[in-house]
Amino acid sequence: MTRTVPRTVPVQTTVLTFRDAAVEPLWRHLDLTVTPGEFLTVLGPNGVGKSTLLGTVLGTRRLTHGTVTTGARTGYIPQQRMADPDLPVRVRDLVGLAIGHGILHNRRPSRSTVDRALDEVGALGLADRRVGTLSGGQQQLVRQAQALAGDPQLLLCDEPLLSLDLRTQRAAVELLDRRRRERRTAVVFVTHNINPVLDVTDRILYLGPRSHVTGTVDEVMRGDVLSDLYGTRVDVARVNGKLVVV
Ligand SMILES: Nc1ncnc2c1ncn2[C@@H]1O[C@H](COP(=O)(O)OP(=O)(O)OP(=O)(O)O)[C@@H](O)[C@H]1O
Incomplete structure (x- = not known):
């Protein structure tokens, strides 16, 4: 006889959700969910609102529209100070x-x-x-x-590789990657340089001056997509396995 055992502990499918979220005038219409173990890399030019995005999760910045929801135990690596x-x-x-x-x-x-x-x-x-x-x-x-x-179940990292030498950068990325694989820690990783996390990034949120885009590395790091985002011609090339944006 087969018996269905009721699931008493619901499987957690989301650790962080933005719904039509905005911090005007920086960014708006942000719909995004982050799942356990996911590695989300957040890219974008200076002042576009990347740290602000983390601040809305931490509760230090307020959304001007929409909602941000997380019930996760959250760790935070702040920008270097x-x-x-x-x-x-x-x-x-x-x-x-x-x-x-x-x-x-x-x-x-x-x-x-x-x-x-x-x-x-x-x-x-x-x-x-x-x-x-x-x-x-x-x-x-x-x-x-x-x-x-x-x-943490959710780890917010604001340019955590700054000041680290190449070997230590690699060790830090390996550590985060291990964490999310073994303990399902979701990682939201703000950076200006995707190359150190290229191999571990599941998805990118690219905040641009005009709008934003989310997707896999191959979907986002493309000349046509970034040209649209910046409103000017941008080329993306792969050189020795690294991405170069010009
Ligand atoms: N507490 C705050 N209240 C209001 N505005 C702020 C606050 N903190 C930062 N800002 C402004 O919000 C804008 C976005 O800043 P933020 O630090 O989020 O950008 P960023 O994308 O992380 O930039 P960078 O890549 O240079 O670190 C900036 O113009 C900044 O001056």
């Missing part, structure tokens, strides 16, 4: 604060949990350093550890 050189906080304590509920629940995360988060991004050796004394790239790694430490 140097910490105050005199900040009297050690890396291990800073990451500890991000993990759990350290302060809110009056429970300090164990040292091994914090160290695991630092080790995952290759920054364990920085654990006892004061944050303000770290280089830009080292601070960026600490921000990665903070964002990943809370085991």
